[in-house]
Amino acid sequence: MIDIFFLIFSIFLLILSFGILRSFKVKNPKMRSYSILIACRNEEQNLHFLFSALDKIEYPKKLFEVIIVDDASTDNSLKMIKNFCKNHKNFHVLNLTKKDSEYKGKKAALKKAAEIAKHEFLVLTDADCSPPSNWLTSFNEYISEETGMVVGFSPEIGISKFRYFTQIISSAIYSSTIGLGIPFSCAGGNIAIRKSVFEEVSGYDKIKHYTSGDDKLLLKIISKRKYKIAYNPDVKVPSITEKKESYDQQKRRYGKFAMSSVFYQIVSILILLFYIYFPYKIMVLGNWESFVLYFISSLIFVSSTIFKHKEKFSILYIPFILIYPYYGIVFSFLGIFGKWQWKI
Numbered sequence: 001m002i003d004i005f006f007l008i009f010s011i012f013l014l015i016l017s018f019g020i021l022r023s024f025k026v027k028n029p030k031m032r033s034y035s036i037l038i039a040c041r042n043e044e045q046n047l048h049f050l051f052s053a054l055d056k057i058e059y060p061k062k063l064f065e066v067i068i069v070d071d072a073s074t075d076n077s078l079k080m081i082k083n084f085c086k087n088h089k090n091f092h093v094l095n096l097t098k099k100d101s102e103y104k105g106k107k108a109a110l111k112k113a114a115e116i117a118k119h120e121f122l123v124l125t126d127a128d129c130s131p132p133s134n135w136l137t138s139f140n141e142y143i144s145e146e147t148g149m150v151v152g153f154s155p156e157i158g159i160s161k162f163r164y165f166t167q168i169i170s171s172a173i174y175s176s177t178i179g180l181g182i183p184f185s186c187a188g189g190n191i192a193i194r195k196s197v198f199e200e201v202s203g204y205d206k207i208k209h210y211t212s213g214d215d216k217l218l219l220k221i222i223s224k225r226k227y228k229i230a231y232n233p234d235v236k237v238p239s240i241t242e243k244k245e246s247y248d249q250q251k252r253r254y255g256k257f258a259m260s261s262v263f264y265q266i267v268s269i270l271i272l273l274f275y276i277y278f279p280y281k282i283m284v285l286g287n288w289e290s291f292v293l294y295f296i297s298s299l300i301f302v303s304s305t306i307f308k309h310k311e312k313f314s315i316l317y318i319p320f321i322l323i324y325p326y327y328g329i330v331f332s333f334l335g336i337f338g339k340w341q342w343k344i
Contacts, residue, residue: 001287001289002287002289002290002293003281003287003290005274005277005281006281006287006290006291006293006294007290007293009274009294009297010293010294010296010297011297013297013298013300013301014297014300014301015180016172016173016176016177016180016301017176017297017300017301017304018176018179018180019175019176019177019178019179019180020172020175020176020179020301020304020305020308021179021304021307021308022179022180022231024142024150024178024179024230024231024232025141025142026141026142026143026144029140029141029142029143030140030143031060031063031140032063032120032121032136032139032140032143033063033064033119033120033121034059034063034064034065034119034120034121034122034123034136034139034192035064035065035066035067035113035114035117035118035119035121035122035123035195036054036064036065036066036067036123036124036125037067037069037110037113037114037117037122037123037124037125038050038066038067038068038069038113038124038125038126038127039069039071039106039109039110039113039126039127040068040069040070040071040073040077040081040109040127041070041071041072041073041077041106041109041127042073042074042075042077043073043075043077043127043128044073044075044076044077044080046127046128046240047077047080047081047084047127049128049130049240050127050128050129050130051080051084052130053129053130053131053132053133054066054091054131056132056133057131057133057135057136058133058134058137059136059137061089061090062090063119063136064090064119064136065090065091065092065117065118065119066085066088066090066091066092067091067092067093067094067113067116067117068081068084068085068091068092068093068094068127069093069094069095069096069109069110069112069113070093070094070095070096070109071096071099071106071108071109072096072097072098072099077127078093078095081093092116094109094112094113094116096108096109096112102208102209103204103208104208104209104210104211105210105211105212105214106214107204107207107208107214110124110204110214111203111204114195114198114203117195119195120194120195121139121143121192121193121194121195122192122193122194122195122198123135123136123139123191123192124188124189124190124191124192124193124215125154125188125189125190125237126188126189126239128239128240128241129154129189129190129237129238129239129240130237130238130239130240131190131235131237132235132236132237134235135235135237138232138234138235139192139232141232141234142230142231142232143192143230144228144230146226146227146228147194147227147228147229147230148193148194148197148222148225148227148228148229149191149192149193149194149197149219149222149227149229149230150191150192150229150230150231150232151174151175151178151183151186151187151190151191151219151229151230151231151232152187152190152191152231152232152233152235152236152237153171153174153187153190153233153235153236153237153309154187154188154189154190154236154237154238154239155167155168155171155236155238155239156238156239156240156241157238157239157240158240158241159241161314161316161320162316162320162323162327165314165316165317165320165324166324166327166328168302168305168306168309168311169302169305169324169328170185170187170253171187171233171305171309172301172302172304172305173185174186174187174231175231175233175305175308176305178229178230178231179231182263183219183220183223183229184216184260184264185215185216185219185256186215186216186219187215188214188215189237189239190235190236190237191215191219193218193222194227197222197225197227200225201218201221201222201225204218206221207221210259212252212256213252213256213259216256216259217259220259220261233308233309233310234310236309250331250334250335251331251334251335251338252335253331253335254328254331254332254334254335255331255332255333255334255335255336255338256335257332257335257336258336268332271325272329275325275326275329278294278325295321295322298321299318299321302317302321
């Protein structure tokens with residue numbers, strides 16, 4: 001007999017799958033104007049990838065600009081940025097000589113960039129990212145007059161198959177909750193925000209004391225307003241993560257329980273309880289009918305996001321479906337109760 005808790009959780013996964021498959025494309029897209037904002041701190045080893053990608057952006061130059069802010073780098077980043085920007089009319093460089101004690105993380109740098117941005121939408125990415133040439137064009141497809149923010153996929157490259165799978169799952173959670181009208185989080189390397197909305201919510205002023213989570217918290221603030229949040233699965237912005245930073249990064253990513261709304265905190269606790277109950281019901285009581293139902297619904301959930309993001313399905317994803325929940329739980333506890341270090 002199928003366990004009632006497994007039945008409820010399977011229905012929950014199917015509802016999320018429905019959210020993933022929702023389309024936000026607009027019927028008659030317009031050419032929008034964009035200010036690309038990038039905060040940089042000690043990224044000299046990655047900047048040539050960023051510069052190469054920015055050079056290849058295919059969009060009318062009068063309709064976009066790039067603002068790169070050096071956030072008190074101690075390496076050769078500032079010099080590289082200046083040399084690059086001087087050859088581009090619509091590229092600008094700002095320099096913060098010391099880390100801001102009030103606006104934590106990269107918020108001070110992005111705040112400075114937003115203050116001088118002149119276009120309709122602020123597009124945020126990171127200095128270790130490589131946006132594709134059709135990046136800005138793809139945003140046009142998802143912006144209506146009511147759109148306040150567009151969220152996209154920003155996976156890491158050069159990582160293990162399992163690590164990439166975890167990011168596919170993250171994109172599934174982002175797209176499904178946005179599709180259901182209850183946004184949970186987003187990837188800071190691939191988002192667009194209407195500048196007037198950013199100013200209306202006072203930018204990062206209300207969340208300036210958080211070291212990380214500026215993307216998630218800003219989404220949370222904007223989602224409470226009248227504007228639409230859209231999800232763009234068409235273009236991914238890959239990023240490079242150094243192995244030495246990977247462990248801390250995972251703790252930061254999963255340890256944002258306190259930043260979530262009460263609703264999502266309750267949902268997270270219920271999911272935790274389910275996965276504590278899961279091995280007992282399957283391994284101890286041997287209720288394999290419940291396991292089959294859970295596995296099929298999980299496979300539909302994963303397949304939905306793979307289809308949505310035009311990814312390739314790997315046979316390894318089958319065992320990963322069973323491993324991932326406990327990986328997420330471990331790093332959530334490490335992030336919530338342990339210490340982690342932001343990039344120096």
